[in-house]
Amino acid sequence: MPRPRAATLPSQIPLVQAPMAGVTTPQLVAAVSDAGALGSLGAGYLSAERLTDELSRVRQLTDRPFLVNLFVPDPEPQFSAEQLTAALDALQPMLDDLQLPRPGLRAPYAADFGAQLEALLAAPPAAVSFTFGLPAADTIRQFQAQGTRVWLTVTSRAEAEQAAQLQPDALVAQGGSAGGHRGGWQEDALAPTLDLTRQLLDLSLPVIAAGGLMTPADVRRVLDAGAAAAQCGTAFLLAQEAGTSAPYRAALERARQGGEAATTVLTRGPSGRLARSLANRLSAVETVLPYPAQNALTQPLRAEATRQHRPEWLSLWAGEGVAELTGEQSATALVAWLASEL
Ligand SMILES: Cc1cc2nc3c(=O)[nH]c(=O)nc-3n(C[C@H](O)[C@H](O)[C@H](O)COP(=O)(O)O)c2cc1C
Numbered sequence: 001m002p003r004p005r006a007a008t009l010p011s012q013i014p015l016v017q018a019p020m021a022g023v024t025t026p027q028l029v030a031a032v033s034d035a036g037a038l039g040s041l042g043a044g045y046l047s048a049e050r051l052t053d054e055l056s057r058v059r060q061l062t063d064r065p066f067l068v069n070l071f072v073p074d075p076e077p078q079f080s081a082e083q084l085t086a087a088l089d090a091l092q093p094m095l096d097d098l099q100l101p102r103p104g105l106r107a108p109y110a111a112d113f114g115a116q117l118e119a120l121l122a123a124p125p126a127a128v129s130f131t132f133g134l135p136a137a138d139t140i141r142q143f144q145a146q147g148t149r150v151w152l153t154v155t156s157r158a159e160a161e162q163a164a165q166l167q168p169d170a171l172v173a174q175g176g177s178a179g180g181h182r183g184g185w186q187e188d189a190l191a192p193t194l195d196l197t198r199q200l201l202d203l204s205l206p207v208i209a210a211g212g213l214m215t216p217a218d219v220r221r222v223l224d225a226g227a228a229a230a231q232c233g234t235a236f237l238l239a240q241e242a243g244t245s246a247p248y249r250a251a252l253e254r255a256r257q258g259g260e261a262a263t264t265v266l267t268r269g270p271s272g273r274l275a276r277s278l279a280n281r282l283s284a285v286e287t288v289l290p291y292p293a294q295n296a297l298t299q300p301l302r303a304e305a306t307r308q309h310r311p312e313w314l315s316l317w318a319g320e321g322v323a324e325l326t327g328e329q330s331a332t333a334l335v336a337w338l339a340s341e342l
Helices: 026-034 048-061 081-098 113-122 137-145 157-164 193-203 216-224 246-256 293-307 331-338
Strands: 015-017 039-042 066-071 127-131 149-154 170-174 207-210 229-232 264-267 275-278
Touching: 015 026, 015 039, 015 331, 026 039, 026 048, 026 066, 026 331, 039 048, 048 066, 048 113, 066 113, 081 293, 113 137, 137 149, 149 157, 157 170, 157 193, 170 193, 193 207, 193 216, 216 229, 216 331, 246 275, 246 293
Parallel strands: 015 229, 039 066, 066 127, 127 149, 149 170, 170 207, 207 229
Antiparallel strands: 264 275
């Protein structure tokens, strides 16, 4: 017998505030869910302890359903001492500029995925989404047995077919214009969001469309095309409750004016994994360690760049629609505006 499905979406409004690791604070998640859309916590970089803490902070702020996103890890990357030296050489202008010594680098380079899963299963949210790959079938069943919907992020029809075999509750279709990391495992897949959404509709799974959705008309358009919900990331970067740092906000404010400041590029500079960012000096760095080693290598440098208010050395993730960003406002107002044509 087919498994009975929970309602497609845990929220009333078919709008998802995208999980954005480092930006999606408990305050943002709770405000979005309270406004009737689905708030999402980007937990990919959090230790199990921090994750438990952030889950309880969201629950102190709202009784509404929310989503948590995790990164499916690649095998621990291998690289030589020469590769590390070359990656550090490529970062030397950044080190000089910020007056920093060469950093050390020690494994593990990423949070413990198994411990993150345990923490989540101990306090399961309404939905979880996975990015950068597919979790084990058992993991998916464990969440579903607790009533948690499982969404898998894909960037192409081929990835979606693989993901659908695992019987998730929905697919997140990330188009090529999306800000942040490419969420699938086929890095050259860059289909426009509407095309990708339409390509997945016959897989008999709800499709959550993501990438370049900045306005009420964009949100309505993907729903009209058959998406079950619109997932917006960049549109929330200037929300008052977002954890976007001051220099990142300043760069986004410049991008809002359009022109060159709004140029986005696909880069491996900050993390070693392909991601869409505002063009800056760090996005021009090409000699990198594999993900997530490069991420761990640049993390303390980016933290210092934030302290020194130097956006040219930050990972300024942003989608191609960044020039359409509205100014700083509350998440409540943003949800009401983005959903205003539904
Ligand atoms: C700052 C930032 C961080 C992101 N972090 C994550 C993340 O942790 N997990 C994830 O699945 N997607 C992440 N994404 C991608 C979003 O989930 C979503 O696909 C994307 O924002 C949609 O495109 P848009 O930015 O044009 O709205 C991130 C995007 C941005 C802009």
